[in-house]
Amino acid sequence: MKIGIPRALGYYLYYPFWHGFFNELGIEIVLSGKTNKKIVSDGSALVVSETCLPVKVYVGHVLELLNNGVDVIYSPSIQSIAPKVYNCSKLRGLPDLIRNVIRRNFLLIEPTFDKSVPKQGLQQFLYETVAPLGITNKKKIDLASKAGWECMNNYWLMTRAGVKAEIALQNIINGKVDLTLKTNELPINAAVISHGYNLYDEHISMKVIKKLEGLGVNSLTADNLNLAQMTKGIETLNTNLYWANEAEITGAAGYYMTDNAVDGLITITAFGCGPDSLMIERITRFARRLNKPILNLTIDEHTGEAGFVTRLEAFTDMLYRKKRTILVETLNRQIYNGDEKNIQLVQEVEYLNAKA
């Protein structure tokens, strides 16, 4: 039995769980390839142009799976993750969108996860997931759910210890837990705030994490935080949980904004993202208030890489300069606090500077 999972949207959030769950049930997962130009243009051709980039990419991935002969597509609708905490409309209606724009003959597995409806939980959702595949043994499904959670928790264990999401995911697929960090000390720490499906899709984010590494910036993401930290972040920004994926944006930004070890924030938003338009607005306003450097980047299928790099470089330069200024100031203060000779020296230098 095969099930096709598009390598987009939910994949970057829940794949460890699906991996454990479907493998335990003996269902083979077929993933689509990594996002490329063809996938983006194929997907964009089928939906209206205003649709956000990640959804276009998702449609493209479904098409690729179908072209490769996979005729069972798993496309869940995550309506709400807690009572009255809803997801974005486009993600909620994803299976309906797919069914209407791709007019081909295939089996669409479209369970709905809705915590706002009473008696609708993960268990119900999972029964709904595998029922079209002919698996109805509830005990077996519950066991598989446990296996799924094991993978998910291991994944979070790794990412929260600081392992990069990509490596952690690879470890999960290889069936191991590895907490060793590649320690290369970088001078600048920047929080990269974005949805997982934008950030870890190398075509969408144009390898921003690697680019930043090349510029000497260590990037911190929402995956490196636990739920308590993100909840604290949401409180910092004086708001409450409204969107299903608010924690990874507002929560992470709020937490990193008050963290002195973080030098600046970079937000990456898909053009036309509904939830982000408000969340990023709030973050930007707070960043201004707290005097934290922030760079807002908007991406769509026409974003040029060169412009992207230029802005990243300029921002990093600014972070370097800011850090240097702070360092020099503290050094000066230390010298002033030291013995008289140093004070004389500093005064001399200042005098000379003034003369010049």
Added chain:
Amino acid sequence: MSDKRTKKRIVSIPHMGNIGIPVSAMLKTMGANVYLPPANNRDTLTLGTRHSAETVCLPYKMNLGNYIHALEAGANVLLMFQAPGTCRLGNYASMAESILRELGYDFEMVVFDMYKGKLVEISKKFSIATGNTSIARTLFGIRLGFAKFDALDEIERKLFYLRPRELEQGRAERVYKAGRSAIDAATTVSEVKRAVSHTLKKFDVIPIDKVTDRLKVYLTGEFFVLLDPFTNMNIEKELGKLGVEVERQIMLSDWTNGALLPKWLQKVESHRDRSARVAGKYMTRAIGGECLESIGDAVYAARTDIDGVIHLGPFNCNPEIVSQCILPNISKNENIPIISFMMDEQTGKTGIVTRLEAFVDLLYRKRRKKLSTNLCTNIC
């Protein structure tokens, strides 16, 4: 607290079509001073756009513009309705509040959160906004408000019928406007009823073309754009000029009844229930906003004798983008012409009118074709 009591409280609400008339009647009956900002215009939009994020949708920008107008004129209590829509709307009140505070205004924001219950929440929030404690007055106010909602809808429906048929263009519109101000001036329920019957009588004497059959289109989509004539470029009037009868799927009272009245008081099948029943395989779940309604209306239109569907929404409205993606499929499968208009601050009226004319031409041709095939079969 003492400051609040001594200061004169002036309540204001943002515009959404005619919503100002019934809501201000409710507030006035409860003893509040009401200030209504000037009807939505370019200035409102410019103000709102200046102070909001780029990709936020049009209703928010309009509301913000209204708020700023009201605050400039001295209002200090702002009202906001949050109905169970679960799109971005639920976030708007807090966002607008923080932006207005940053701009340096001092005010109180009263949010009608319909998640927390309906009638109880309304009366509670009204008493906070107006300082009114008498239950009898609250109930009377709400009753008067709802009477006005229904009255406005009644004369507007009649206007939709008359506008494409009247022989002297613009006459029905004038009667409607007079009727609207009469309803606005009414202070009791019986006065409202009298104003309605008076207006209906005036409507009845307007000479109309009874011979030719008119095209009939459904107007569906996002509720703010549907209800607000400035935002939708007065599309109903333009269609009336082209001789097309409009059936707007969301009337003011439909929305308020759905949003404000408890379920057990709603007797007829609600718009949403009908949409969910009809939408079938095209849309199986409610995803927030009016997506399900738009889809349901399009399918419903195809199964009745409606000639076409015009779908409206603000640019970048998340639910409407989904319906915009799905509508072509319905158009193809159910054989019904559908056109989508997404409004934003850059939209020009001429472009909309041109597209409307082309769409109406297409509808005429389709109907003629149908008639001629019918004739052929009859003759044969």
